[in-house]
Amino acid sequence: MKTNLRLESSPFCYVYSKYKIEEINGKRYVMPEEKAARKAISITEHIDDLLIETLNIGKKEFFRQPIEEFELLNYYAKYGSFGFMIDLAINKYFVLDEKVAVRDPFYINKKENVDFINTEEYLKFFLPKLNKREINSLIKKCKSAANENRKEDYLTSIINEYLIYSEHYAEPLELILNYTRALYKHFYWALDNKPLTMKLPFLSVNHLEHKIEDLYYNNSFGFTINYLKQAIDISYSMQMAQDVRLLKICNFCEKAFIANNPKAEYDTPQCKNKANVYKSRGKTISRNVIHADDGITVKIPNID
Template structure:
């Protein structure tokens, strides 16, 4: 995985701070008012973003953790990496703005097969709808007044309009949707771990195989940029969620550095050595102390 992405880049946007805001009984995560955007290269933190996404999802799966702790964990992930870009994750194409209606891939958030384009966009702009003029297939997005947002839109002018819009300060995602996506990744990770680590019946194995087949979604595109010193693969992800999904897929199938579960704390980690079973020396020491005490009491 390291070699595959060593000469790659893919820029994404996160804001300096985010807030929880509620409207019509729905809790959203959205950039804080006047928060400044920050561009970063997903590929520079590809291993950490996978681990953090999975561990946040594992946290949200726990029954003994209260909702405030789960909200804190989800907000911490978003603060580090930005919102997931769910607006373009579940559509059949990130260029859905070019059509009168949006077509969806199978997903857990929108049950309808199609939806009016402007109605769909409004789900992610609950507090202030962008200035969009749409007449059939003709669409115009007017952005003015905020020079930072205008500059951000110009920076990503080569991207699909919907992807560009998901970087704007007024964009928001339902907290429950973000949490659900993180939990789904954690469930798939847990499924793979149980499949190979536990003694399962053939019936159970068949069930777990079927669970993994639903791990599907939009595929990213890329192009080769001829930089000063060497060619670079530039990935165009329709959303951060699609980036994490692809990186997770490659990591879980990596022979040299497959993502694992720590033997002590049960958190996800990517081992530095092929035979590593602990995420840190601290977990290794604590596990050995626990085993030693257990042996002494037996």
């Protein structure tokens, strides 16, 4: 089966000009800086770069390599937040309900079952700077938007604006690292042909919107992407499903990359050269060592 599938960014996706890492209630969060400017962004425009950069943050976490704060902050300033708050909720319009049904809450509790959390509590987790009164007035605002908007498209974008695109929206560092590591780990294991028995908490397509009208106009079928994590998960699935897979892991530095040539083994000419030097010295490249600019270290994948 060949398909012509397109991903299109909703026009109501946003990024802030500057982000910070702040500790709130004992958790470290990434959130917009005060008075940072918000602008609309297409989250599908650079979707290949987005996927690779996400996987490579996960790669560092997987191999327990240090991740500098600025790397995460640059990532956020480029692409915005992941949108975990919407993504982890099974009931998409949880803000209109009493409780949120959450999948594997935050990848931190490692609960395989669905967990129910009070909506106020859930909002407080992702909007940690708001007090009870502010949270309740936000819930009211969302409910009145639902009363006024009969078209679901509008409601989705308005609620997303109030929640995941709000200046108060924050994502825990731990959650970001767990997610990116899970994505890389899945990829790494798939390439090693290990049985993929692990649960895939990240591949969620339950909140995707279809654009069936594309079939009439350009003989393609489209998905409207409303937040970053959707774009990453779908583009990862599409890359993995290619007949000739171009999404690869460099044989030298273990970074993910998208190759132009299906036979490529290295992400850069530098890695290819370094690998050749190793080979010419008669050293075999083992998958148990990791090569970095400052030398070699033994890999201890973070697999739990």
